[in-house]
Amino acid sequence: MAPRTATDIGSALEALQRAGVLFRSGLHLEAAAIYRDVIRQRPRVPDVHNNLGVALKAAGHVADAVPCFRRAVRLKPDYVAAHANLATALEALERPLDGLEHRIDAWRLNPDDLEQRDALISALRRCPFDKPHAGARSVLTVLFERDDLDRQALASPAVRVWRAQPAIRRAVEAAAWGYPEREHPGSGFRPLTGFLPDELVLAALASAVIVDPEMEAAIVFTRRHLLSEVSTGRPANADLVWLTALALQARAVEWVWPETSEETADLRILDNRIGEPSPLSERVLVRALYRPMESDPMVDVLRREASMLRYDDASLWALLLRRSFLDTHAESRLEAEMPALTAIADDTSATVQAQYEENPYPRWLSTDRRPPRSLADHLRRVLPSAPLGRVPDGPMRILIAGCGTGRHAIQTARRYHDSLVLAVDLSRRSLAYAKRMARDLGVDNLTFGQADILALGQRADRFDLIESSGVLHHLSDPMAGWRVLRGLLAPGGLMRIALYSRRARAGFDDVRAVVPAEAPVIERVRAARRAVMSLPAGHPARALLRTADFYAASGVRDALLHVSETVVDPIWIDGALRELELRFVGFELPDPAILSLYRRHCRDDPSALDLSVWDAVEAERPDIFLGMYQFWCREA
Ligand SMILES: C[S@@+](CC[C@H](N)C(=O)[O-])C[C@H]1O[C@@H](n2cnc3c(N)ncnc32)[C@H](O)[C@@H]1O
Incomplete structure (x- = not known):
């Protein structure tokens, strides 16, 4: 009509x-x-x-x-x-x-x-920001000032807005040209510290890992230039705020950048050149671009400086001193006090623990603070097409199995603020970082303890929600750990699990194949990064260049050089769920458009719960679970 x-x-x-x-x-x-x-x-x-x-x-x-x-x-x-x-x-x-x-x-x-x-x-x-953008610059400046936001999300646009200025763009592109070996010979390259310090880029460097290979190149050649000046006794004439922001970035990425033998030699010379009256000096800051301040020859002076900081000193120098001395000191104490809830008897668990004691992961600096919500509300948002049925309501007992450095545990504890959360991990150093961050952020419904998932079966308590993200695939037998967690699930409870995808990570073997087996960890990490950067365009492992993991040592080790890793696929997950008498509730998808791929394979399943269909979808698009299979399940 x-x-x-x-x-x-x-x-x-x-x-x-x-x-x-x-x-x-x-x-x-x-x-x-x-x-x-x-x-x-x-x-x-x-x-x-x-x-x-x-x-x-x-x-x-x-x-x-x-x-x-x-x-x-x-x-x-x-x-x-x-x-x-x-x-x-x-x-x-x-x-x-x-x-x-x-x-x-x-x-x-x-x-x-x-x-x-x-x-x-x-x-x-x-x-894309191919030219300066005043509107973006001004909102980013306001957003960086907020303390309830994950600044990692702001860093890339901030850097792109800054480097859109033509002179800076030329310098960055000239650096990227032959990176990591050399900058462009006809060089438009200019050390970054030759430009005026800019609030936006300083904020990004200080508060997040910069995910931008070209910007990394410009930083690396800048630090090379600064070191060659300062180690020969010439002033670098660099603004100290610029240097401090760069030193904060070096710390955030765990000094992962490539270092030539000349630089290593120049650093030795620099370490013999101490004696300047002020701890805030070019020498200290240039050295901090290469090594932790905790190993500076003037460490006692620096530590004293840190201990005398006013609590309201918000300068970048204060931030660098706090991160280098006060935070690390607090974490050492928390590590010593961390309760051991189980023994770590399994060989693989001990090897995995050793990796994360050396390289706690992930290295995060801030996280979003969002209003609390119920589990049902959360599930409706992350699984919009799943039929939910009854879910636990009100205060819950929650277990985070393998909490690492605690970002995920803190987000969960904040979301369900009236619940009690227990977060366990093998690595005492990771747990100490997590506990310090929880304390700094005022999260008080979260307790931490060292435990091996494999040994948790003796616990008498049961949990309404168990989350284990990026953990079970590091056990020699992921099912053994999952079985233990299943036994800890309260009747009617739910699990959120994340596991590595075999297809998404297939290309990573090309990188591992060229990494020397016996070199020190940092050399292996650098070799792996070099290998990724030289992969041809379109190679699946180049996707790593878009992740923060690629830009920090612990992230590269976790993603590419792990001591124990199993990869799975949807058919494996289906078999595991059947064995454990669990029911699949749905994948959290990085992009809702992925659901339309599922629907092309299977029109009459609006809930998208058939794992064999997901297997076919992934065979067609092997990259969709690069960020792991993140899924929910519950008692069958
Ligand atoms: C890749 S990290 C993930 C950390 C955290 N879940 C996250 O998403 O940020 C893996 C963590 O699992 C922990 N882990 C591995 N095997 C474990 C086990 N058997 N028991 C407890 N924790 C384990 C490691 O120590 C490490 O901190």
């Missing part, structure tokens, strides 16, 4: 109601026709323009939706939803920079709206 016009209906209101009904029934173009009618008669109502845009976009006419949203925001400049809709439409048309303007408006109009903030941050992360 042809839609009636606004005049037929007699009132615009009635027409709008009818359009709403048509829209909800999926008749988007019919709804759009009514909105157009109404607009002809009442052209200045912003909501109707917005609704017309929504209807056209839903019908797949994204380009036609754009002018509708534009009219809506012109009529009502503080219309948050229309700005957000306009941004989404422009992003879908691959015009991310145009979209960003409206993401910024939508967030500025309502800065406490987490949805707008998340959308803004992901838009910033996707924008």
Whole structure:
């Protein structure tokens, strides 16, 4: 039946109601026709323009939706939803920079709206920034000032906005040209410290790992230049704030960058050149680009300086001293006090423990603080198509099995703030880092203990929720550990497990094959990084270049050089769940568009719960679980 016009209906209101009904029934173009009618008669109502845009976009006419949203925001400049809709439409048309303007408006109009903030941050992360962008610069500066945000997410856009300035871009590209061996011979290269220090890039260097191979090249050649100056007694004439931010970055990546034999020799010379009156000096900072400050020949002076810091000193120098001396000291004490809940008798567990004592993982510096929510609410967000049934409600007992350095455990404890969380790991150093961070962040419903999952079976307590992310695949027999965890699950409880995908990691063997087996760890890590950087374009392991893991020593060791690793596939997971009498509840997907791949294979399973179908989907797109199979399961 042809839609009636606004005049037929007699009132615009009635027409709008009818359009709403048509829209909800999926008749988007019919709804759009009514909105157009109404607009002809009442052209200045912003909501109707917005609704017309929504209807056209839903019908797949994204380009036609754009002018509708534009009219809506012109009529009502503080219309948050229309700005957000306009941004989404422009992003879908691959015009991310145009979209960003409206993401910024939508967030500025309502800065406490987490949805707008998340959308803004992901838009910033996707924008190419091939020229300077004042709007992005200004929102990033505001976002960096907040202490409830994961600054890792802000660092890449901050660096890209900064390096979009033509002179800086030339310097960075010249560095990247022959990295790691040498910079471009005809060199547009200039040490980064030759540019004015910039708040945005300083904040990024100080608070996150920079995920940008070209920027790494520029930092590495800058530090080489600084060392050659300072070790021969010449002043580097570098701004000390710049040097401090770079030293913080060197610390965050655990000094993973390549070092030539000349640099190693120059460092020895530098260590004999002490005696300057102030601890905050070019010599100390250039050395801190290569080695921990804790091993500086002037360590006693530096430690004293750290102990005298005012608690409200927010300078980068204070941050560097705090991280180098106060945090590490606090962690040593927490490590000594950490309770041992089980013995570590298994050989593989002992070997794995040794790796994470040397390289606690992951090295995180900040995390998002979000309002608490119930388990049911969380599951609805992460598994939108899963049939949930009954889930534990109210305070829960939660076990995090293999918590590493605690980021995930802290997020879980904050999310379910009225629950009690026990987080265990083999590595005492990782646990100490986790406990210090939990204490600094004021998370008090979380306790830590050293334990081997394999030995937890003797515990009498049971847990409503057990999370074990990136852990079971490091056991010599992952099923042995999973069986123990299954035995600890309370009736009606749920598990969230994450395991390595065989297909996603198949290309990693090409890297491992060229890494010397017997060299010291840092040499092996550097060899692995060099191998990844020289892989041809399109090689699956080059995906690592987009992960923070690749830019820090512990991350490379964890991802590529692990002492014990098993990879699985959906068919294996299916068999494991059957053996354990668990039911698959769904994958957390990095991109909801992946569900449409599943639906192409299997139309009549809206919950997407058939692991054999997932196996076929992954065979077609082997990269989709590069971030692991992250899934939920419960008693069958
Ligand atoms: C890759 S890290 C993951 C850390 C954390 N789950 C996360 O997602 O950030 C793996 C952690 O599992 C721990 N682990 C491995 N085998 C374990 C076992 N048998 N018992 C307890 N923890 C174990 C390691 O010590 C390490 O800290």
